[in-house]
Amino acid sequence: MGLSSATTATEAIKLCIFDLRRGQQEGQELDKILFFFPAHLPFSTQLSVIGLSEGLITFTRIFSPEAACEVIEAERHSHVFYEAEPDIWMVMVVEKNETEAIWRIDALQKVLKEVHSLFLMFHGSIRALLEKEPAGGLIRSHLYPFIMDYLRDFLFGKKLLLPSFRDCLKERGTVQMLTVSREAAIEVQSLVKVLESCAGNTPCYSLILFQDLLVSTTLSPVDTINLFTYAVLRLTPRALSSGVSSWSYLRKGSTASHVTTGSMLAHSASVSEQVYGLQDTSPRGDNSYYVARPLQQDRWSKGKDGFLVTDIWGAEAGSSTSVTPTVWLQQTEERMYLCAYQYRSLTLILLVPVLSILNGEQGVSLLKQHVLENASLKMLKVEEKLSKGWGGENAYHVSGYRYLLVDGDRNVSRASPPGKVTTLTKESLLSLNKVREEVDLEKHQMESDNARFEKDMEVSIRAKNNAWVIARITKGKELYMVLEKADETLLYASDAVEKFSNRYCNGAFSLD
Template sequence: MTAINEGIQFCIFDLRRGQHEGQEIDKILFFSPSDCPFPTQLSVIGLCEGIITFTRIFSPEAPCEVIEAERHSHVFYEAESDIWMVMVVDKNKDAESIWRGDALRDILKEVHSLFTMFHGSLRALLEKQPSGELARSHLYSFITDYLTDFHVGKKIQMPSFRDCLSERKTIQMLTISREVAIEVQSLVTVIGSSCIGNTICNSMILFQDLLVSTTLSPDDTTNLFTYAVLRLTPHALTSNTNSWSYLRKGTSAPNVAANTAVSNAGSASEGYQHRSRDTSPGGQSQRFHIPRPLQRDKWSKRKDGFVVTDVWGAEVGTSIPLSPTLWLQQTEERAYLCVYQHRNLTIMLLIPVCLMINGEQGLSLVKKQLFENASQKIINVEEKLSRGWGGENAYHVSGYRYLLVDRDMGISRASPPGKVTTLTKDSLLALNKLREEVDLEKSRAKRDKPDSRKDFEVCIRARNNAWIIAKVTRGRELYMVLEKANETLLFASDAVEKFSNRYCDGAFSLD
């Protein structure tokens, strides 16, 4: 186990717990690697807590973000009030160990929002069961499953500078023609109204790993989109590969941690006293079932086109699997997640749990109805989208390697991964560095003037003669690498101008 998690520690702790001497261990809600000895766990958390307390002397409003040491970086995220997530990454392993702090923090944010979508907030779990074992066991299985996507060989590898032309926690959209858009809209209406009476249900449609349509709020969309790309799309269903990194495509995830994890928790307080080298709750009582939505290879497509899983357990006394549910932030209610797939099209329907009085039975009726009402439309839309689809290099712009982020909409578009890999390491390192600077400027501007947006641009002619460009304007960000480019600054700004006019409706153009 130690070898698997080498190079990264991941912990979650609650500063409201374990305030008395001798009970410090009660603070820990999650620690990876789980076989890390308690004194080590406590010392990691002790340092984090000490630094949090210390920085509050000077910065009572803005919490601690990072501890940078020669050999490690500690990246902080206060997920909920007094509940902290910290990732400790080791810098010394190899030359690839160069990160961007905000990219690592985005992982913490992502895992927390996904967790909340399925299990609700950590504070609520802790209030529900103050001993903390409920929260601990949920976290344990969830994060362990989440981290399997970062396994490379026997190690967990976090996104590095090589991923600087991609943006986590954003969605990627499919560009569609006006004509197709109208058909998609009509399909959305049909599936939304096909369940119960007059209620219109929320839905989300993906073509391959790209969003086609959503009726959910931006936050819910981002979370469900992330989940779909991780586990539900055809690509996620058919491959064992890690979906997040273009570099590591093709390496198979060992799945070790997930399989050894026991989904049921033991009495944490007891367990902690006795087992000095294992924080994994397990082997004890089977008091509650914990759905593991991120467990790999647990979703499968049935012949009728519905994509199903049994990780939510079975109906009492039967073997009929329970339908998955999740929590929507916008409506503040639980909804069943129904997934239908036709070729490259994935349709997710969200039916409020409160409307399904007769549970699974009602759901299968809705599914049947959906299939009858919409199947022809689904086939048509899929066909049209497939016909218009430019393939995996659809969004490649010759000569450019770029990332476009629209913060307001939570959307990003980037050069295809295969094209990004053609860039030299020097270019990627330089862009990673520049993005760090931009991150700092942005967050500082946000704190100082929350209402106004900072516009700025940087063009760097790097050591290897590549132009490294960042331009932030009106909430949109453009990052670009131009290799083999002319050395004048005018060339670089012309290139940005052309790109902006052609692909961004002039958002980054002058005047």
């Protein structure tokens, strides 16, 4: 595929990461570029984008030294900013569509936050890698394959499909919980205790999922979100069987389109290697370190013993045995072995400190054996009970409603099933997107004033297609709703929300 084809494929979006502490001397400007997509663009173009971003950051700091620049709206582009680490900036430049407001800035910011959080979980901080190898080759060799593998879920044909107005009933940075019966909850807690006993006196953590929903976690909120996100991306039964994450915003397409996507990414990766001189990071290469690529698709599979296996982390020296994956937990600030077990629709992730396993891979194998010997029957019983209570993909569908519930305090969300959301008209989704933008602005204002978002807020509008679009926010909880087959009066729509709140939200959004 020629360079011109790749250029037309991604010209509407640019994504870069740069370090404000680097490249301040004349002739050293390229040093500040840590990542740039599309990589085939000339250095002059890359430096122009980063130079403009740096100027906007510096200028806005004059008026708001404490609050980082978040978005700049130009005539043709939206510039979305995220300071991932001190002086490490991620910037997305999105070309505007002249006919409709496709992008919601907060949703784009959450894409930047998500990719950085996942990178942090697997590779540690960007700044730490820069300090380890100041020339920048080490951090670039990690960032380029990682982010390109992440973007693969968004590439469809010749377009990069980031969250648009059609995704306004989704919320990144949250987990989706499975509602379980009291009897099932007791069995789950019993399983968690057995898992902890398998590690002996070593402190360990666990995450249990059913389908793509969280059942139990002993991790901190931030680590739970990161592990949950990765599990849905690459580890759950649906992700393993389809080869495409169920977290993806991809639209269904032909096989030919996916082949084109793979060709594009392969070409983009090869260009980045040529431009930045990245070394071969395969186990057979001559480089002194191996760069794991945890976001590669189709690299996890289920072993005969039920544990998931992958060769992403390479092989043990002098052996064909794959190295056990590791992640970095922010809660404990230590690296942990990731052991994932799967039985039917149940996925169990056990995390054990690397330093506590004295014999490396042999010790991990022994730990897995203990889990199989002591917890197998418990896992089977839990899966059976959860399956009996499972209502299918439409379990949380409420007839007549299309909704999104967000609990900001617990970082939990619940929404209408994607298949039901697709029944909404374009006008309804565009109207909801605008309502969510209003709420985002109010929340950001509260944050800039160093105030917790506890203000009660309600927005109700009548869309062009006569649908009611409603948002209610109270005490850290948010409810967004579309009623397409409602009466013309606001009183009718308000009454419908009251009924939903009382029945499904314990009255949290009721006006009484």
